Amino acid sequence: MWADVVYVTLLLFCVFFGFHYRKIEDPEAKKWTGTIIGILLTGIVSGSHIFFPLILTIINAIIITKISLKKCHIVSFIFSFFYLLVICRLGDYIGLPVPANHTNLILMILTLKLSGLAFELNASINPPVDDLKGVHNEAMKNVGYLDVFHYGFGYMGLLTGPYYRYRTYWDHLYRPFSKVVDPWPFTLYKLKQVACCLVLFFIMDYYYPTRVISTKEYAERSFLYRYFYMYPTFVLFRARMYIGMSLAECGCQMAGLGAYPTRCKPIQGLGPKDYKTTEELCKTPEKLGNEELDFETVYNMNIWKLEKCNSTRTAMKIWNNCVQYWFGVYIYKRLPIKSIRAVLTLLLSAIWHGWSAGYVVCFCQIPLFMLSEDIFIKFYQQSTENSIAKKLWYLLGWYQKTTCMAYLGMSFLLLDFKESLVYYKLVYFSGHIIALVLYIIALYCKLYILKKPTEDKIKDK
DSSP, rough: OHHHHHHHHHHHHHHHHHHHHTTTTOOOHHHHHHHHHHHHHHHHHHGGGGHHHHHHHHHHHHHHHHHTTHHHHHHHHOOOOOOIIIIITTGGGGGOOOOHHHHHHHHHHHHHHHHHHHHHHHHTTSOSSSSSSSSOOGGGOOOOOOHHHHHHEEEEEEEOOOOOOHHHHHHHHHHHHHOOOOOOOHHHHHEEEEHHHHHHHHHHHHHHHOOGGGGGGHHHHHHHHHHHHHHHHHHHHHHHHHHHHHHHHHHHHHHTTOEEEEEEOOOOTTSSSSSHHHHHHHHHHHGGSSSOOOOOGGGGOOHHHHHOOOOHHHHHHTTTHHHHHHHHTTGGHHHHHHHHGHHHHOOOOHHHHOOHHHHHHHTTTHHHHHHHHHHHHHHHHSTTOOOHHHHHHHHHHHHHHHHHHHHHHHHHHHSSSSHHHHHHTTTTHHHHHHHHHHHHHHHHHHHSSSOOOOOOHHHHH
């Protein structure tokens, strides 16, 4: 508990340090200030284990600057994940210390950032003809050893994300947007959300603590109690995640990182989809006062959208959005065999979180719950707007999404395979049964409810 208090305090420091950091005019001074603060934060969190993230960054800097851009992304990816998954997490088998939980979070985000930079550089070799997304841009020219180090250890998002590209980091140093935008209104809105989540967290932790699930008292309660306990427990988990990620986003905002004009269509992780417009706007910085800017690039979660959505697939995309972007672009889209893309991406995402079986159990069972959901979503989409049918399909989708995340989330929280199996036995694998029953119902209803495209629509296509 004390470690969590220190961690939240450091995140709040990152938020309010942004008032000073954003006023630094010289890019070099800004780089070094951000890096020094990042190293100090890492030292406070990690103690003697600080050498783990330092080694990861130093070796990646050598790989990125010394190996051909045609191969550096493969080498960086293999090394980074081997270092994280084997050296850092299984090092105790060969007498090495294992980094603490919060150090592990730093290593996780560094693994994505550093190997992601190598992917960015590789993509800049052969950009598309129009290059609307700015794959080959000024940021990718002459990336040096210290640039990699500054990007890795910049304090913005270092403790718990969000993931952002090297180009986004470079833009906040050399583009005028961070100087024009006023991040406080965005940050104040998120801090109000954090305050609400804190209250919710303490209430749920008092009445529905996760640790109760492994006790004899819980096992002796009625089936309905054991089953429905997962819902408030998952509310507790979500509140904790919302607090950490929202504060991390606020830290980036206050530093001016991730600020782009709205009409450049910024999206989480990537930045502007229309980077050409971004470059054009930079030529007339005096006119930026008339532009609407946002921080969509560094938003890990849209809390209200996540809570209201009626699809597990949508929830997965919104949950830890910037990280989802990394796995989608650099893993999912690059796997040559389409039929196994989803499973392999989910598997890598699971072991990126840790070697605990609970992660794999959670992530790799998600497709089971999507079988019926994909059909029900089609029913929802074809229903008449504002009709009772559409509202009922929405409620069913919301129930499926919530139950899927809460039910599978129990293994994510318990982590140990035996404890997860004991829990699912205590609730008689009811979530799995519900998922299969709903799929059978969906297949049956599909024959009678799902509208087939008319001949005219087929011709139009």
